[in-house]
Amino acid sequence: MSKNSLYQYGTIGSLMAGAMDGTDTINDFLKHGDFGIGTMDGVDGELIILNGQAYKVSASGEVIHLMGAEKLPYGAIAHFHANHTITVSKELGSEAVEKLVLAKMRSKNLFAGVKITGVFKKMHTRAMPKQEPPYIRFSEVDQPNFYAEEIKGTVVGFYSPALFHGTSVAGFHVHFISDDHQFGGHILDYTVKDVKIEIQDYADLIQDFPKEAEFLDSDFDYSNIAEEISISE
Amino acid sequence: MSKNSLYQYGTIGSLMAGAMDGTDTINDFLKHGDFGIGTMDGVDGELIILNGQAYKVSASGEVIHLMGAEKLPYGAIAHFHANHTITVSKELGSEAVEKLVLAKMRSKNLFAGVKITGVFKKMHTRAMPKQEPPYIRFSEVDQPNFYAEEIKGTVVGFYSPALFHGTSVAGFHVHFISDDHQFGGHILDYTVKDVKIEIQDYADLIQDFPKEAEFLDSDFDYSNIAEEISISE
Numbered sequence: 001m002s003k004n005s006l007y008q009y010g011t012i013g014s015l016m017a018g019a020m021d022g023t024d025t026i027n028d029f030l031k032h033g034d035f036g037i038g039t040m041d042g043v044d045g046e047l048i049i050l051n052g053q054a055y056k057v058s059a060s061g062e063v064i065h066l067m068g069a070e071k072l073p074y075g076a077i078a079h080f081h082a083n084h085t086i087t088v089s090k091e092l093g094s095e096a097v098e099k100l101v102l103a104k105m106r107s108k109n110l111f112a113g114v115k116i117t118g119v120f121k122k123m124h125t126r127a128m129p130k131q132e133p134p135y136i137r138f139s140e141v142d143q144p145n146f147y148a149e150e151i152k153g154t155v156v157g158f159y160s161p162a163l164f165h166g167t168s169v170a171g172f173h174v175h176f177i178s179d180d181h182q183f184g185g186h187i188l189d190y191t192v193k194d195v196k197i198e199i200q201d202y203a204d205l206i207q208d209f210p211k212e213a214e215f216l217d218s219d220f221d222y223s224n225i226a227e228e229i230s231i232s233e
Numbered sequence: 234m235s236k237n238s239l240y241q242y243g244t245i246g247s248l249m250a251g252a253m254d255g256t257d258t259i260n261d262f263l264k265h266g267d268f269g270i271g272t273m274d275g276v277d278g279e280l281i282i283l284n285g286q287a288y289k290v291s292a293s294g295e296v297i298h299l300m301g302a303e304k305l306p307y308g309a310i311a312h313f314h315a316n317h318t319i320t321v322s323k324e325l326g327s328e329a330v331e332k333l334v335l336a337k338m339r340s341k342n343l344f345a346g347v348k349i350t351g352v353f354k355k356m357h358t359r360a361m362p363k364q365e366p367p368y369i370r371f372s373e374v375d376q377p378n379f380y381a382e383e384i385k386g387t388v389v390g391f392y393s394p395a396l397f398h399g400t401s402v403a404g405f406h407v408h409f410i411s412d413d414h415q416f417g418g419h420i421l422d423y424t425v426k427d428v429k430i431e432i433q434d435y436a437d438l439i440q441d442f443p444k445e446a447e448f449l450d451s452d453f454d455y456s457n458i459a460e461e462i463s464i465s466e
Contacts, residue, residue: 013396014342107449109247110442162455163246163399207438209343216340222395 006111006158006202007032010074010210011167015043016138016228017220020131022071023210026054029075030068032206035113037157037175038075040066043138044130046186048156048177049077055177057184059129059144063177073210076158076168078113082198091121094189097197098172101159106201109161113202114174116155118195123148125176125185139228146185153178155187165226167207169233186233239344239391239435240265243307243443244400248276249371249461250453253364255304256443259287262308263301265439268346270390270408271308273299276371277363279419281389281410282310288410290417292362292377296410306443309391309401311346315431324354327422330430331405334392339434342394346435347407349388351428356381358409358418372461379418386411388420398459400440402466419466 009024009032022041029038030052038047045058047066054066084104088097097116105112126143157174164170177184209215242257242265255274262271263285271280278297279290287299317337321330330349338345359376390407397403410417442448 011396109449109451109453163244163453163458166396166399203444204442205438205440207440209437211436216342218342220342220396225396 004203005206006078007206008076009208013166013225015074018135020073020135023212026066026070027068033077033079035080036077038072041071042130043128046127046175048175057127059127063181083201084199086197089194092192105199111202112159113200115198116195119193120151121191121193123190124188127185139232148183237436238439239311240439241309242441246399246458248307251368253306253368256445259299259303260301266310266312268313269310271305274304275363276361279360279408281408290360292360296414296417316434317432319430322427325425338432344435345392346433348431349428352426353384354424354426356423357421360418372465381416
């Protein structure tokens with residue numbers, strides 16, 4: 001695989017529609033990069049890959065360092081390097097930060113990686129509680145929210161072009177992990193205080209799929225998938 | 234690239250929305266496979282890649298053997314080998330043939346390649362006339378239709394999972410070229426008579442993009458793209 005590719009295992013659409021069984025091991029997933037996000041078997045928590053290490057933020061709020069044999073149903077990962085860097089040394093909300101990133105990245109018609117490192121004035125996340133089969137739809141799961149202030153850590157995630165809403169989440173999909181590995185999750189909003197923003201432009205997307213019968217033989221209901229993704233992510 | 238990958242250059246959605254400039258050469262495109270479909274610069278005609286050779290069916294009906302320097306805005310290509318084979322020795326319409334393929338291929342949640350070789354009772358195609366900038370939307374272009382009977386040739390194309398409608402055409406997207414290279418185009422419908430149907434299951438999709446400023450800096454209107462693709466393809 002090219003070092004400038006984004007690799008996606010599974011799709012957000014299938015995950016939302018119930019393909020929640022973990023099928024790819026963290027060890028296999030890590031062959032495709034050192035920087036990424038996803039969720040674990042049964043949508044158990046929020047996955048963060050940072051510097052080649054895998055962490056899960058559980059619905060309890062606990063951050064767990066994954067060992068490699070754990071399985072995921074969905075994730076996106078890349079070999080991260082920065083094509084563009086921005087430093088921000090004032091309070092700025094997530095919407096304003098996203099505008100800075102959009103203005104700096106090469107194209108909104110390509111996938112991009114976003115890594116934001118430093119001190120955050122506020123961080124608001126959530127984490128999916130593990131589901132058991134038969135799975136309900138992702139959009140129907142209640143998720144606990146977490147709040148932190150004056151926290152050091154890293155935002156990890158990706159920008160997807162609008163046309164890819166369905167297989168990915170159009171726009172930004174980002175997770176967070178604190179430097180002390182005590183706080184994290186799927187980001188809802190934040191305020192930066194003193195950070196370095198790094199952006200990677202991807203040349204292409206490798207879209208991989210589970211090969212297990214349960215996925216291959218499923219008859220997914222995608223009739224309302226775009227709206228479900230917008231609501232849930 | 235894996236020999237069991239489908240490679241897509243550009244997307245149907247961007248093509249429909251006006252990304253019609255040829256940007257990838259046929260020679261570069263052919264590095265990713267020997268079997269495929271697409272269109273040429275300015276949506277000039279219907280591209281067929283068969284046994285590693287590239288042919289364009291023009292709106293005039295003429296079939297041209299491409300030399301390699303010509304450029305395309307959109308195409309899908311793979312190294313073809315059959316995972317499943319079906320022989321049909323009776324008259325059967327394209328909808329019935331598609332049902333046979335759907336029943337035989339491994340999963341409707343994966344991409345698949347479809348190659349149908351032999352004698353066709355009827356073949357109905359169309360071909361896009363070359364457009365000049367500033368491009369109108371693909372769905373607004375009038376396209377000449379072509380009809381043939383008792384014709385020997387090959388159907389070349391791909392099945393895309395429903396979730397990929399937008400970047401690809403959900404379901405079957407197939408082109409045709411006759412054995413004598415005198416007839417072809419984008420298939421609207423057909424009746425087989427005595428054919429071999431070969432199907433390839435792809436493990437993954439490599440989604441590549443143009444890297445030219447005109448594509449990267451475009452502000453595409455995708456507001457009605459799913460319907461435009463359904464109407465046009």
